Amino acid sequence: MSADQIAPHRESDIAREVALATETRTPLAIEGNGSKRALLRPVQAARTLSTRNLTGITLYRPTELIISARAGTPLPEIEAALAGKGQMLAPEPPDTRALFGADLPATIGGIVATNLSGPRRITAGAIRDHLMGIRFVNGAGEVVRSGGRVLKNVTGLDLCKLLAGSHGTLGVLTEVTLKVLPAAETSASLGIRVPDIATGVKALSAGLGSPYGVTGAALIPAFCGPDGPANHVAFLRLEDFAESVAYRGARLAEALAPYGDLRMLEAEESTALWAAIRDAQPLGAGDAEAIWRVSVRPSAGPGVAAAAQAAGARCLLDWGGGLVWIAGPATEAMHAAVVAVAAAARGAFTLFRAPEPLRAAVAVLPEEPAALAAIGARVKAALDPAGVLNPGRMRAGL
Amino acid sequence: MIALPKPKPEVLARRDEIVAALRAIVPGEGTISEPLRLKPYETDGLTAYRMPPLAVVLPTTTAQVAAVMRYCHQHGIRVVPRGAGTSLSGGALPLEDAVVIGLMRMNRILEVDFEDRLAVVEAGVTNLGITKAVEHEGFFYAPDPSSQLACMIGGNVNMNSGGAHCLKYGVTANNLLGLTFVTPTGEIVQVGGAHLDAAGYDWLGLMTGSEGQLGIVTEVTVRILRGPEGARAMLAAFKGTEIAGQAVDAIIGSGIIPVALEFMDKPCIHACEAFAHAGYPLDAEAMLIIEVEGSEAEQDSLLAKIKEICARFDPISLKVAQTAEESVAIWKGRKGAFGAVGRISPDYLCMDGTIPTGELPGVLKRIGEMSEQYGLKVANVFHAGDGNLHPLIMFDANDPESFRKAEAFGADILKLCVEVGGCLTGEHGVGVEKRDLMGVQFARHELDQQRRIKTAFDPAWLLNPHKVFPLEDAAA
Incomplete structure (x- = not known):
């Protein structure tokens, strides 16, 4: 964190600060509570602009499945309000406090800006899929709206999607509107002991390709599995009304019996398991280790895991095998190995957590082909003409 | 009537030369310039507007699309992409000095993978054609716009099409993994892929619903889903629209998300009943069609819950389909709604x-x-x-x-x-139809922000310059 930090209480003051920064060509680090400050590349800015004081739920209509909140509203506050009405943010954003050693919880603006989604992403969609509207301050200091507070809206270019996952480099989110869904009455999970990761991913694919509405499909390799070092365990989650979960659990168990020994985890155990998977806890990443997320087609997951393990890292597979969390030595050599394996699988990598020297030294996201990179630079300039918003956060020099 | 940008006289004057150049890229039947054969391309689903284009090309490969785009970019020629031409907002309306690039001959299914639950298809494959290619394994492509028999996936991407079942399954944007598109300067770009949440800016999300303003989509990787064990509908009719609205709130509030929840008002009920004889109650002010999915027992249980909720709102009639055939009968009137109105x-x-x-x-x-x-x-x-x-x-x-x-x-x-x-x-979509209303929803500076993003992709405003943005904004 830079020494000079400003945290306005009003959107208009955020707009004024950004306009001033553009006028004076002064780069700004943009953040909420700073809980994911160590994500991606370090930002080169003497001044930090935080949205943490822009707080509060501004609209919540449970029957319209819509919630709006100012960007600095802590995620737990939103989740508590939703839980009070039996609802949830379906993409299940992770709580990364433990991974990043952060004291404060994520803000909703930070969750949208990083487009971080948890296990339910595989069937319910990502945060960006549930983002219905935004207000943001562009580099010129203008307050711009996109989307709205309704569930279906194709009016104009979809800047919600562009801003989601742009890590504060295209605008400062000041308010977001998200679609919410009813939380299921109950949940249960099926754990399958599988002989190897490839068999486990096949079991996950079979579950996701079944008509039983699986909402989580992860694989915990042997090193960190609950059943001892000899077993990889594939987990499939069901969430619905109790009678549906009971019925579907039985059918799913029948269908997946050929893959290995089965065990049913009831609601409490299941909930704890998926919270741990969501937050990548089974990785057991040590403080000095780096963490990568690699996204590939699910059938490529076992190959990515094998290559990472061969390079001296540990893995956790989510999203049916398509998301491989990797923890390993925070070295350029290990990073190069992850980059190579992601490229070979025609997927994408993110250097999710690393000591600052490594994050500053390497590309933390895949390079884009020249034609796209050129468009990207022009789009960045179209939103942030002086390049003052989180410079260098995603890519060096941008 | 909507105004169109002034045609460029220098482009109109070079028509024959342009057609010859296009024919060198897309030979034979693939380049059309005879007035009579241009006729089918002069309008789309918004038939009130018509404008024959300068020429039409029907490429069969992404490379051909890129070559046409490069040529048009070099010569300052406007381009209008077209799928099946089913747009209801004039999304495929040509310009007098524009080349229409029709994607309908790019209709191959390139890959289907049930294990990874995806299909890679060319832009001219129809929406229903994707489902047809995967339904033998019990899978389907979820977004189901009512034109799904004819409309093409490239158009669906550009309009971010929805459908009757998007309450549960989402719209096009939520069901895509990757795209290949040709930039306005003629370069071929791939975004996303076979994986979720590609790192970097969400180009896939920005392209979706961009109405042919940013590039020409030629290939699409879609997610395919395993269908439910079964589905069944019920009908609930009420004495007032307000009461029906309260019933909808109560259903959603109970934690049930039906796969479809359709509302019809009295004039619509009457038109549909006269057309389809579906047995709709003519004394109702409002009617709901509610569909649920699952096993037979799950359907029974959900429909019983919904019926119990609707019963609290003094319904005129509640009819739960007992069989798939009865479900079809309930949907029959709604699905024929547009035709029914067309009859009266x-x-x-x-x-x-x-x-x-x-x-x-x-x-x-x-x-x-x-x-x-x-x-x-x-x-x-x-x-x-x-x-x-x-x-x-x-x-x-x-x-x-x-x-x-x-x-x-x-x-x-x-x-x-x-x-x-x-x-x-x-x-x-906005198309030409709602273009001049954009100022009702957006402030000037917000439209300017969107325009600058369009310019980042299309510096010369050659792609569809007469749509989405009020005309004063187009570099005419």
Whole structure:
């Protein structure tokens, strides 16, 4: 964190600060509570602009499945309000406090800006899929709206999607509107002991390709599995009304019996398991280790895991095998190995957590082909003409 | 009527030379320039607007699309992409000096992978064609716009198409993994892939729903889903629109998300019943069609829960389908709604706004008042779960005054949608139809922000310059 930090209480003051920064060509680090400050590349800015004081739920209509909140509203506050009405943010954003050693919880603006989604992403969609509207301050200091507070809206270019996952480099989110869904009455999970990761991913694919509405499909390799070092365990989650979960659990168990020994985890155990998977806890990443997320087609997951393990890292597979969390030595050599394996699988990598020297030294996201990179630079300039918003956060020099 | 940008005289003057150059890229039948054969390309689903293009090319490969684009970019020629031409907002309307790039010959399914639950298809594959290619394994492609028999996936991507089942399964944007597109300068770009959440800016999300402003989509990787064990519908009819709205709130509030939740008002019920004889209650002010999925027992249980909720709102009738055939009968009238309205009126405009669902009773009342004021009948169908409202305004196209009134009536409805917190278009797109209303929803500087992003992709404003943005913004 830079020494000079400003945290306005009003959107208009955020707009004024950004306009001033553009006028004076002064780069700004943009953040909420700073809980994911160590994500991606370090930002080169003497001044930090935080949205943490822009707080509060501004609209919540449970029957319209819509919630709006100012960007600095802590995620737990939103989740508590939703839980009070039996609802949830379906993409299940992770709580990364433990991974990043952060004291404060994520803000909703930070969750949208990083487009971080948890296990339910595989069937319910990502945060960006549930983002219905935004207000943001562009580099010129203008307050711009996109989307709205309704569930279906194709009016104009979809800047919600562009801003989601742009890590504060295209605008400062000041308010977001998200679609919410009813939380299921109950949940249960099926754990399958599988002989190897490839068999486990096949079991996950079979579950996701079944008509039983699986909402989580992860694989915990042997090193960190609950059943001892000899077993990889594939987990499939069901969430619905109790009678549906009971019925579907039985059918799913029948269908997946050929893959290995089965065990049913009831609601409490299941909930704890998926919270741990969501937050990548089974990785057991040590403080000095780096963490990568690699996204590939699910059938490529076992190959990515094998290559990472061969390079001296540990893995956790989510999203049916398509998301491989990797923890390993925070070295350029290990990073190069992850980059190579992601490229070979025609997927994408993110250097999710690393000591600052490594994050500053390497590309933390895949390079884009020249034609796209050129468009990207022009789009960045179209939103942030002086390049003052989180410079260098995603890519060096941008 | 909507104004179009002035054609470039230097382009019109070089027509023969341009056609020859295009024919060198897309030979034979793939380049069309004879006036009679251009006729089918002069309009789309919004038939009130017509404009024959300079020429039409029907490429068969992404490389050909890129070569045409490069040529047009080098020579400052405007380009209008076209899929099946089913747009209801004039999304495929040509310009006199534009080359139409039609994607309908790019209709191959390149890959289907059930293990990874995806399909890679060319832009000219129809929406239903994707489902047809995967249904033998029990899979389907979820978004189901009512034109799904004809409309093409490339058009679906550009319009971010929805459908009756998007309350549960989402719209096009939520069901895509990757795209190949050609930039306005003629370069081939791939975004996303076979994996979720590609790192970096969400180009896939920005391209989706961009209405052919940013590039020409040639290949699409879609997610395919395993279908449910079964589905069944019920019908619930009520004495007032407000009561029906309360019933919808109570269903959603109970934690049930039906796979479809359709609302019809009285004029629509009458039109559909006269057409389809589906057994709809003619004394009802509002009717809901509610569909659930799951095993037989799960369907029974959910339908019983919903029936119990509806019973609290003094319904005129509640009819739960006992079989798949009875479900089809319940849907029959709704699915034929547009045809039914077409039978009682020579022409109609199908509008497409979205409102917060709680605003429905007030909005329907205001629409009723406007109907009296304009002297034009209107029937309303509504995707009640997601707030997407489709008023069908009936008019006579042979009477210019009647058309003018219908357009003004439609504009008033869309302004009302924005006024109550909704938007101009839920799934049909802005196109030319709603272009001049963009200022109702967006401030000048917000439109300027979108324009600058368009310019980042299309510096010379050659792609579809007459759509989405009010004309003063186009580099005409």
